[in-house]
């Protein structure tokens with residue numbers, strides 16, 4: 001459809017939920033307080049020279065570890081239906097293993113969850129949002145098949161402690177970022193940088209870890225706790241740069257490599273990795289002299305075990321890339337590598353609005369296409385948008401973020417009106433936070449956080465005022481105006 005700004009007021013479906021999200025390492029701080037053990041992000045940000053663009057760390061971050069009570073008050077004023085946050089594995093299991101449970105860590109999450117429920121805000125809890133306990137990384141982390149058991153042990157503690165209050169669970173946030181950026185490159189911790197090899201080993205172990213915890217919940221907790229459990233997959237839309245068959249094939253391969261790699265095994269009728277991924281990697285591996293494909297095989301038991309292992313699909317979607325395949329690819333990527341296996345070039349269109357983050361451009365029709373494609377490919381699964389947002393360099397009058405949210409929510413409504421089963425929407429992020437390798441330079445918050453203030457003062461941006469009205473009215477009114485003075489008034 002046409003995502004113009006001139007549409008009249010549009011209502012969201014009955015029962016549609018609105019939330020906002022954060023993640024433990026990005027907001028909590030208290031990195032070594034009250035018995036918390038180190039994670040791979042503590043290790044990475046404490047190396048010298050710092051690999052983080054502004055030399056910062058998550059040692060204090062937005063300090064939600066100490067400010068959680070007043071933060072819930074802010075969420076209540078916003079009118080949030082739910083709050084998505086993640087649990088720091090090493091805060092509750094300092095060694096990574098379930099033999100030592102840190103009660104103060106349990107207390108922090110129990111207090112937060114209780115306060116949320118007291119204010120009629122549903123907690124939506126992510127078990128793993130990238131902050132692996134350091135000890136488990138020393139043992140190989142997601143390259144060690146035993147991660148499946150370690151993750152299950154951790155999940156068992158979490159379900160035992162919080163499962164009577166938490167009804168929405170996400171096992172793993174963005175497996176592709178974990179594997180491709182953390183194991184295949186240096187873009188995320190632990191920076192293994194073994195592209196073409198490590199990300200595929202990671203991918204298999206991540207899928208098995210997710211499925212293990214899904215089945216744990218499904219068989220041992222659902223009957224008494226009645227919750228829903230799913231996974232959040234990062235979904236960028238890849239559009240053919242031109243109408244040639246090569247560019248259509250490149251865009252299709254990019255989609256399968258980026259998100260089909262994780263959605264197909266769980267949500268498709270056949271399960272298993274997508275064919276294009278298996279074929280591309282197998283052929284390249286053979287050419288390169290590997291004894292067998294660099295993409296590990298999923299046995300028929302593993303295929304069955306992973307298939308259907310989710311009550312809903314969490315979609316984290318931000319942006320779109322134009323994608324092409326031509327002779328310029330020759331020598332562009334290392335051999336072997338994930339990008340060489342995919343053999344596609346991704347570019348942005350200069351006309352697209354640009355965020356503070358270099359990878360982020362505003363392309364609402366791409367969001368519509370992702371939602372529509374997911375509906376077609378996977379038989380219209382229950383979907384939660386578990387992340388969508390815009391980064392700026394700061395300031396309270398964030399008109400670009402307001403426009404981003406309005407045009408993306410409009411695209412979401414287009415997909416819903418054509419039948420997509422979308423249950424809710426989560427703004428990334430509630431607060432400015434530690435944006436991984438970009439530190440505090442890229443601000444995603446609808447609330448500004450003053451990182452120079454020891455009290456980490458929160459201030460609602462214009463986007464918070466607009467989001468509040470969208471939630472209150474359960475509708476999208478492109479002409480609803482918020483006066484700048486209202487936003488700037490102390």
Ligand SMILES: O=S(=O)(O)CCCN1CCN(CCO[C@@H]2O[C@H](CO)[C@@H](O)[C@H](O)[C@H]2O)CC1
Nearest residue numbers: 023173174177234236316321346359387428435
């Ligand atoms: O490589 S291209 O440019 O051709 C297209 C891919 C762009 N990706 C999309 C997903 N993004 C990770 C999103 O990461 C998510 O979003 C938030 C904002 O980054 C993070 O703070 C959250 O922790 C994370 O869940 C990394 C960049």
